Amino acid sequence: MSDSILKNRFGEGAATAIPSDAPLAEKPGHKLRTSNNIVDRKTLAEVGGDQQVDSKELQVLSGQDIQFVEEAGQVGIIRLDRSWNKDGNANCPNMFTGPTVRTERERFRFDGHKLMYHLDRIALWEKGEKFAPVHIDMGLTKFCNTACLYCYAVVQNMTQGVMIQRDALLRYIEDCGKLGVRSIGFIGDGEPTLNPALYDATVLARKLGIDTAMATNGLLFDMDRAHDMLRDMTWIRFNLSAGDSEGFQRVHQSKGKNFDLLVEKIKTLVEIKKKHNYSCTLGLQMVLIPECYDQVLKEAELGARLGVDYFVIKHCSDSEYKEIGIDYKDYLRIEDVLKEAEKFSTDNYVVQVKWDKIKAGTESPLYKDGFRKYDVCYGTPFVLQMSGNGKVYPCGPFFNKERFYIGDIHEQSFFDMVMGDRYWSVHRDVTMSVDVHKDCAIGCRQDYVNKFLWDLKNPPEHINFV
Ligand code: SF4
Numbered sequence: 001m002s003d004s005i006l007k008n009r010f011g012e013g014a015a016t017a018i019p020s021d022a023p024l025a026e027k028p029g030h031k032l033r034t035s036n037n038i039v040d041r042k043t044l045a046e047v048g049g050d051q052q053v054d055s056k057e058l059q060v061l062s063g064q065d066i067q068f069v070e071e072a073g074q075v076g077i078i079r080l081d082r083s084w085n086k087d088g089n090a091n092c093p094n095m096f097t098g099p100t101v102r103t104e105r106e107r108f109r110f111d112g113h114k115l116m117y118h119l120d121r122i123a124l125w126e127k128g129e130k131f132a133p134v135h136i137d138m139g140l141t142k143f144c145n146t147a148c149l150y151c152y153a154v155v156q157n158m159t160q161g162v163m164i165q166r167d168a169l170l171r172y173i174e175d176c177g178k179l180g181v182r183s184i185g186f187i188g189d190g191e192p193t194l195n196p197a198l199y200d201a202t203v204l205a206r207k208l209g210i211d212t213a214m215a216t217n218g219l220l221f222d223m224d225r226a227h228d229m230l231r232d233m234t235w236i237r238f239n240l241s242a243g244d245s246e247g248f249q250r251v252h253q254s255k256g257k258n259f260d261l262l263v264e265k266i267k268t269l270v271e272i273k274k275k276h277n278y279s280c281t282l283g284l285q286m287v288l289i290p291e292c293y294d295q296v297l298k299e300a301e302l303g304a305r306l307g308v309d310y311f312v313i314k315h316c317s318d319s320e321y322k323e324i325g326i327d328y329k330d331y332l333r334i335e336d337v338l339k340e341a342e343k344f345s346t347d348n349y350v351v352q353v354k355w356d357k358i359k360a361g362t363e364s365p366l367y368k369d370g371f372r373k374y375d376v377c378y379g380t381p382f383v384l385q386m387s388g389n390g391k392v393y394p395c396g397p398f399f400n401k402e403r404f405y406i407g408d409i410h411e412q413s414f415f416d417m418v419m420g421d422r423y424w425s426v427h428r429d430v431t432m433s434v435d436v437h438k439d440c441a442i443g444c445r446q447d448y449v450n451k452f453l454w455d456l457k458n459p460p461e462h463i464n465f466v
Contacts, residue, residue, distance in 0.1 A: 108281075110312045111354045113448035115382060118182070122456070125381065132179035132418055133381060137396065137445055139189025139388025140164055140198055146191070146217050147253040150241065150287040150316045150324065152441075153189050156387075156399050163190070164390045166197035168410045172390075173201050175414035177208030183234070187215040188396050189388030199225040206232035215239055215285065217252070218262050221269075230273050235281035238266060238308075241289070243298025251292045263306065270307045283310040288358065289326070293334050300341040300351050310350040313338060315357040315443050319397065328361030328370060328442065357443040366451055371437050374454035379446030381427045382453075392417060394430050397441045404429065 115122070115134070124131040141163040144153070164172075176184060184205060186192040193216050205212045211234040218238045221229075229236065240262065242248040248259035270282060284303050286292060296313065303311035318326040338358070344351045360367035367373065380394035387399045392406040392414075406426050407417045417423050434440065436450070 107350055108310060108312075108352070110310075110314075110352050111356050113452060115449050115452055118382070121382060122453075125378075125453075126456075130419060130424065131381065132176075132181050133384040134181070135183045135185065135382070136176070136181060136384045136386060137185045137187045138386035140169070140186050140192040140195035140201075141190035142388040143194065144191040144217070145194065145219060145254075148217075148239070148241065148287070149251055149253065149291055150289045152317045152319065152324065152396075156189070158190060159389075162389050163195045164197070164388065165410060166200070168390055169195075169197045169201050170204055172409045172414045173204050173208065173210070176205070176210055178415055179418055181210055183211040183213070185213045185215070187213070187237075188385060189399075191220070192216055193218075193220045193222065195388075199228055202232050203228055213237070217254075218265055219254070219258055221265055223265065223268065226269060226272055227276070227278075230269065230276070230278040230280045233280050235283065236269070237283045237285050237312075238262070239287070240284050240299065241286040241292045241295065243295045243300075243302045247292060247295040247298065251289070251295070263302070266306050266308065274307075281310070282308045283312060284308055286311070286313045287316050288313055288331060289316050290330060293337065296334065296337050296341050300344040303351070304344055304346070304349050308349070310352065311341075311344070312350075312352050312354065313341065313358075314354045315360065317397075317441055317443050319441050326442075328358075330361075331358050332362065357447070360442050366447055367442075370442060372440075372447070372450070374451050375436060376454060376457070377430050377434055377436050377440070377446060377450050378453035378457065379449035380430055381424075382449055383446050385445065392423075394426055395444060395446060397444055398430075 118134045121131050121134055139153075142153075143158050143160045143162065144151070173184075186198060186201075192198050192214050198214070199222065202212050202214075213233060213235045214229075215237045216239065218240070240248075241251045242259065245256040245259040248254065248262075249256050252258075266282070266284075272278070273280060273282060284299065284306075286296065286299055288296075300311055315328065315331070316324060316326045318324045338353045342351050342353060356364040356366045358364075361370055363369070365373070377395075384392070384394065385396045385399075386392045386409070387396075390409045391399070392409065393399050393401070393404050394406070398404040404426050406423050407420075409417075
């Protein structure tokens, strides 16, 4: 083995030692680049005819930090250098002796957008033509059976009993199919399971080729329709910001026994999903407020135990008047806890924090000191929002604002609405008059898409030098 300690170009010590019994290539091809001897992986796999060398058996010498990586049926050696980064677990770039690291597939994109996969709509937008939203977030009701401390909808006139009527809802789903809307999230305003038409709307949407999803507190989820939902919905997210019954009572202002009821329902849904091989993704979402800081790790652990696909932690959306009273800088206090929670991730369970928005109070790719890194909201025709009373607006934070009211699906066909003039003049009004830094709530649904479209509209010089 080589025990020389070299300096890399950053001045860091670059230990090049590898196990003395690891077979080395006679003519190491990368020697010039890395100054290292390279393990001959072929020789490693097959030494002396039939004799197989098990790399994992190689003795790791003291002072070395080595990881064995299996790739394409071969085992290679990666040397780790814990001095490279303060977390102490990073691979040292360009100092490996086996296959390099593999970027893990991003299973979900909670902290970002997917508009680049809908370039056909962007092309229509750039030509100034009318086009259907890629996605619509919509309430199905305007009331709820819990009173969560973080709820944005409560500042927007929740009214018991108000919901989208079944006929109008199914007609609207048909229109979405005709228009080519690609997905609908029953998310926002009141609790969707309080509208009995939810289940048939989901089944119809699937028949028409529209993806659906739902965010629910889960307590009234009709288990008799579990198969329909798990078969036809793309994902179901449970709005749960607690990991135990005591936290549940505090944050959701609901009875402690409801926590057990919900946990049982989620467990059963996970079992049905697995047994019948349904593809519906099941996840938990915490809306982060100080009252649930002590619940973060408990819920990360609960999600693992329940066997759900993910646990995501997001910022709390406050109104532009700060009616909920969120101090975004306060989130930084528990950054280490959030990072700890992410360590619960496994191959089958993703725990992820929406860092771009959690860090809105400091700096993230989207925000700096609470201000957006774009000036104009272009995203509303791509991601539309509808209130749980059937009234259509460009975005959730503008519900009830007459100036931005587009129409009501009880009174007008959604197809005609999207093809009509009022719809487009409201979207134009948003781009022309809304000051996103002053008129808008932090962290709105269209944020990521807005930043992307802003960059498209405001290219730097020399774009051909990609
Ligand atoms: S940036 Fe403002 S107008 Fe645009 S979607 Fe967000 S809240 Fe609505």
